[in-house]
Amino acid sequence: GLPPVSGTIPITYNLHESLPAAWTGYFATAMQNLIALLPLNTTNFSTLTVYSWNDNITEPYNNVSGGAYIGGSSQTDKWMVLEIPNAEFEHNHLHQYSVIAHEYFHLHQLSVNSSMSTQAFSIKWLMEGAAAAFESVYTDQYYTPSDQTYFDAQTSVNFLVDGDPAVLESYSSSDVDQNYSSSVFLVLALVKELMKAGYSEADAFKRVLTTFPTQNPTDSNWKSVFESQFGFSVDDFYNVVKTSSDYRQLPVTAGVDVNKVRPNRSLTVQSIFD
Incomplete structure (x- = not known):
């Protein structure tokens, strides 16, 4: 299932029903793997909320723009946004999986570098x-x-x-x-x-x-x-x-x-x- 915590950071998931069931299964496995590898033990932020949906629907979550990125409503609350292009499901493109690792790695970077967390590091x-x-x-x-x-x-x-x-x-x-x-x-x-x-x-x-x-x-x-x-x-x-x-x-x-x-x-x- 979906891991409820990474290191010290509790995770809330919003996985929209527009996503294929097979992908949500892959996503859960990927999160388990990534959390085991790089747990988010940090004081740079305190919560993580995941928003994910298929891009063949209108953006389903208030105030959450589409795309694939790490954002947030404040410095302490981070969002992991994964709007997956429907074409990637139709053509079984690897990017639908790799994007999970890419965005999670940004969370790892934010967890170890407080300057990146405040955008004081942007190289x-x-x-x-x-x-x-x-x-x-x-x-x-x-x-x-x-x-x-x-x-x-x-x-x-x-x-x-x-x-x-x-x-x-x-x-x-x-x-x-x-x-x-x-x-x-x-x-x-x-x-x-x-x-x-x-x-x-x-x-x-x-x-x-x-x-x-x-x-x-x-x-x-x-x-x-x-x-x-x-x-x-x-x-x-x-x-x-x-x-x-x-x-x-x-x-x-x-x-x-x-x-x-x-x-x-x-x-x-x-x-x-x-």
């Missing part, structure tokens, strides 16, 4: 890239056929990013970040840089996904937190992404190479967070 590629990378590892582990990878949904890395990865620090960069593909690319490249420094793949992911936000970076100090956590500066990292054949097609001016940053297909979320 997009480190927030959305991390959530989308987690979403892909989780989806590959639980749903994707073993000869495929959900990271294939994130291959449209925009080559404008080749010029200056710093554009991905801002949420105004959505035109060069379809499906957060470019943000994911930077997160995966950061993982590879940490692996070069001696971390295992799982430990490198944990350092990016959890250890870094736990240091409570803000928009004003995140670059110094980044350097103290990872051992190199943001500018040096961007420069490697712009110039190194570790991340680029040859010649390096031909753009980044997504295949060079893909995680091991056998990576599990448990290995990252245990």
Whole structure:
């Protein structure tokens, strides 16, 4: 059934009857898995309310806009909103499941980083890239056929990013970040840089996904937190992404190479967070 609590946070569910019964079953299982993996032990917020419905009806809940996002009526009350496109049910698209992991990971981020909870930290590629990378590892582990990878949904890395990865620090960069593909690319490249420094793949992911936000970076100090956590500066990292054949097609001016940053297909979320 639906877990009534995650860590210290009680959960109220509003799952609309417009949702297929099979999906609500998947949702309950996903929440059980995610809560076991990343319990929300936090004082940054105190309650969680889930609102979910099929987009083939008008928005059923007062004052709750459609889409997929974490919102809330106040700092203490968080909402997890999952309006699922009916087309994803009709075509059995994996996004109907992966979006659960993506939005839950944002709750994890909010639970460990009070600056993000108050929007004092808003560096997009480190927030959305991390959530989308987690979403892909989780989806590959639980749903994707073993000869495929959900990271294939994130291959449209925009080559404008080749010029200056710093554009991905801002949420105004959505035109060069379809499906957060470019943000994911930077997160995966950061993982590879940490692996070069001696971390295992799982430990490198944990350092990016959890250890870094736990240091409570803000928009004003995140670059110094980044350097103290990872051992190199943001500018040096961007420069490697712009110039190194570790991340680029040859010649390096031909753009980044997504295949060079893909995680091991056998990576599990448990290995990252245990």
